[in-house]
Amino acid sequence: MKKIVYFSHGLSANGIExxxxxxLDKLDKTKYDATVAIAIDKDVxxxxxxxVLDMGVKVVRMGDLDSVFKKLAYFIKVKNxxxxxxxxxxxxxxxxxxxxxxxxxxxxxxxxxxxxxHTSKSQFKAEGIVSKVITGVQKVYxxxxxxxxxSCTTDMVACSSVAGEYxxxxxxxxxxxxxxxxxxxxxxxxxxxxxxxxxxxxxxxHRIVSVGRITQVKNPIFALEIIAELKKIRNDxxxxxxxxxxxxxxxxxxxxxxxxxxxxxxPGIMTEIPQILACCDCFLMPSLFEGLPFSLxxxxxxxxxxxxxxxxxxxxxxxxxxxxxxxxxxxxWAEEINRVLDAPxxxxxxxxxxxxxxxxxxxxxxxxxxx
Numbered sequence: 001m002k003k004i005v006y007f008s009h010g011l012s013a014n015g016i017e018x019x020x021x022x023x024l025d026k027l028d029k030t031k032y033d034a035t036v037a038i039a040i041d042k043d044v045x046x047x048x049x050x051x052v053l054d055m056g057v058k059v060v061r062m063g064d065l066d067s068v069f070k071k072l073a074y075f076i077k078v079k080n081x082x083x084x085x086x087x088x089x090x091x092x093x094x095x096x097x098x099x100x101x102x103x104x105x106x107x108x109x110x111x112x113x114x115x116x117x118h119t120s121k122s123q124f125k126a127e128g129i130v131s132k133v134i135t136g137v138q139k140v141y142x143x144x145x146x147x148x149x150x151s152c153t154t155d156m157v158a159c160s161s162v163a164g165e166y167x168x169x170x171x172x173x174x175x176x177x178x179x180x181x182x183x184x185x186x187x188x189x190x191x192x193x194x195x196x197x198x199x200x201x202x203x204x205x206h207r208i209v210s211v212g213r214i215t216q217v218k219n220p221i222f223a224l225e226i227i228a229e230l231k232k233i234r235n236d237x238x239x240x241x242x243x244x245x246x247x248x249x250x251x252x253x254x255x256x257x258x259x260x261x262x263x264x265x266x267p268g269i270m271t272e273i274p275q276i277l278a279c280c281d282c283f284l285m286p287s288l289f290e291g292l293p294f295s296l297x298x299x300x301x302x303x304x305x306x307x308x309x310x311x312x313x314x315x316x317x318x319x320x321x322x323x324x325x326x327x328x329x330x331x332x333w334a335e336e337i338n339r340v341l342d343a344p345x346x347x348x349x350x351x352x353x354x355x356x357x358x359x360x361x362x363x364x365x366x367x368x369x370x371x
Contacts, residue, residue, distance in 0.1 A: 227334075
């Protein structure tokens with residue numbers, strides 16, 4: 001039996017971590033002894049941790065990364081952990097921090113070292129009077145991490161071509177899509193009580209949904225501006241944002257500013273994504289950038305028509321995506337959503353959808369683990 005350790009920021013509801021939970025669920029436990037090392041402090045709740053433990057997978061908390069001292073402590077723990085763990089495989093899902101993790105893995109003598117690229121751009125944007133200095137340091141950091149990834153990695157993997165190009169430049173990598181359990185999204189049971197808890201009281205309205213962290217990259221304030229413009233065109237819809245994040249308070253203030261209190265619902269972080277999507281008929285994603293958005297695949301699996309920014313990788317389109325330029329105004333976005341809401345139901349490409357099924361993802365990964 002091969003010992004694998006997966007490195008992840010956590011086991012929460014975001015796309016990368018949900019992807020990892022899906023993989024762990026389908027991984028052949030007779031062949032692999034799996035451990036997940038997460039960058040979470042001991043006293044912080046982690047959404048999917050118990051579910052992962054129930055799979056027979058070990059979870060080790062390495063501590064958070066929210067200060068310089070915590071980062072140093074994290075790296076020391078990672079180094080010692082890898083030196084003592086007798087692992088056969090390291091599978092790193094920590095963005096460019098993969099460079100440091102895989103460097104320690106190489107020094108520990110671990111033969112199989114996998115870097116998994118999940119994003120197409122840095123999510124950090126420097127601001128303020130020292131932004132130029134910070135940006136300069138950031139560029140050096142990016143360059144150094146990419147060098148470490150190139151020198152310490154035995155297998156380069158990416159969720160999309162844009163993520164692969166960002167991490168690996170012109171080097172060879174293997175494309176492994178972020179898989180979901182497609183069957184979960186095919187007509188799940190949705191009770192009247194569930195709809196009522198969400199705040200959906202009628203069946204004659206359209207429902208638009210966004211799923212993701214309320215952070216800058218997801219462009220949530222612009223999403224509300226789009227919804228405000230759509231309200232000028234029609235009034236037979238509700239908008240649901242499922243998730244939480246650093247801009248949640250700004251998001252709430254914008255709802256009030258635009259007078260959208262009766263239109264926008266914020267249920268927070270939820271695990272019943274198939275049921276929520278089953279209540280909706282349009283998915284909105286005006287993201288500033290993405291690797292391969294997990295939630296977009298989920299929305300299409302549920303049959304939703306999707307309106308997304310044109311920077312989102314075309315790889316994620318399985319037949320139900322309408323791309324709109326970020327250079328277009330909120331009004332133009334609203335006009336596209338208005339058209340989509342009244343258009344006949346679309347149909348996903350079943351053959352392409354199979355590529356995003358988690359069973360296919362795990363099959364690809366196990367081949368990498370075994371070669």
